[in-house]
Amino acid sequence: MLCQNCQRADATTHLKRIANGEYTEIHLCAECAAALGVTDVFPGFGGGFGNLPGAAFSVTDVRRAGNRALRCETCGFTFEDITRTGKPGCPDCYRVFGEKLKPSLQKIHGRSAVHTGKIPNGASEDTLREHRITELKEKLNRAIDEQNFEQAAQLRDEIRRLSAEEAQV
């Protein structure tokens, strides 16, 4: 898709908005988007633009992943379907294609980022414990960065205790 402003470069920023009482979609190239002050930190935000540069999942990821046609049982998607549409078909796709999605997800969220926020009620004991361990490890890193070794020692003991519990299960 060409940029609606310059009509030359590929559009990578896609805006969906309301103007003059109507719903409109606006497609801009990176340069025009920057010039117009509408640059997204992540281009292609909210879109399913599998083949465009900066898209959440790119075609190179497919090639790297090979051609085994593993299918998600919940929605019927193959990995290729995800890269074609730029979106997984259901939550289970993240589980089924977890390893293959990893490089793309790391591109978005960074290498080491893991969820540290709210946990739903239905989460298992295991999940809760693992989550707590992740949280503590982050605190531990921070404590070490701040040279707060006393706190770091406490955190390390707590992590060991939880990890031991986990091993027993």
Next chain:
Amino acid sequence: MSTGTNAKTAYPQGDTVLSSRVRLARNIDGVPFPVRLNATRRAAVNRKVCETLQKAGKKMRVIDMSRLYPYEAVALAERHLISPEFTSGTEGRVLLLTEDERISIMLNEEDHIRIQAIEPGLAPEQAYRNAAAYDDALDAGLRFAFDNRLGYLNQNPRDLGTGLRVSVMMHLPALSKTGGMSKFASMIAKLGMNVRGSYGDAASVKGDIFRISNQVSMGITEAEAIANLKTLAMQIATREHTAAADFVKDIGVRDRITRAEGVLKNAMLLSTDEMMEMLSWVRLGALYGLNGADPDAISEMFVSLQPAALNVTAGAKLTSAQRDELRAEYVRRKLNADGE
């Protein structure tokens, strides 16, 4: 510390921050994302969510998006109660809305469930608490798709983690009119946040109103994301205060402010663009004691006099000329009454 011009508005940091908004994206485990669902399965999602909320004693208005006139749907987006894309492809989409409109839940948007809470002024914590109460209520009756490492499993991989977007809508006339915002944009991006115009198309920001939002939802807690955004909003507010203090001393600027007031108090026709521009000047003047207008009332007019909103007020799709007349009439009445 700059206290700014808070005294003139009823809301926290209300001189610069018009509203705070949070959005939580959630999906039901084992169910394909809405784009892969047919009408029957979308309806099943809607029913399940409504039943769960009912059981939790949460009373909400149920709005079937496919039954609205297009302008009615667009008016909801103008008020920021729904996303722009929720107004198109409305089959099987339902909006749940509390009486006071502070909580809205979009069903079958990009995700099964998008909970949104809005508060006036700088109050993202309160907005989050309100949204979280509905999240908890839904969590009690539904199984949310969740992964220990990836967090909430949402359709857009950028929404993994907390599924939280926090944003503030800010009126920044001095920064915007002196060209200070463009310098800010790259700094804001480096902090993992995003800034864009809240109204108007891609090419122009209307009314000097900007939306600043977090972009990072992974590896960060809800409280951290909210605190980060709040800190940034306060910094921007301080810069606006500094810029405005000099800006409003300029005779040229004062001239623009008084002329804008003259236009709004006398115009017989007022386009959206002209209204946004003139209201921005008058609101700036009001904050610095240059006129008697009420800043909060102007904040409200930015929203309520948008095109589709006027159609809703009139109960019919008006022509652009009819809207301009209605808009001018409303603004004249409002500003002439305030001044007395």
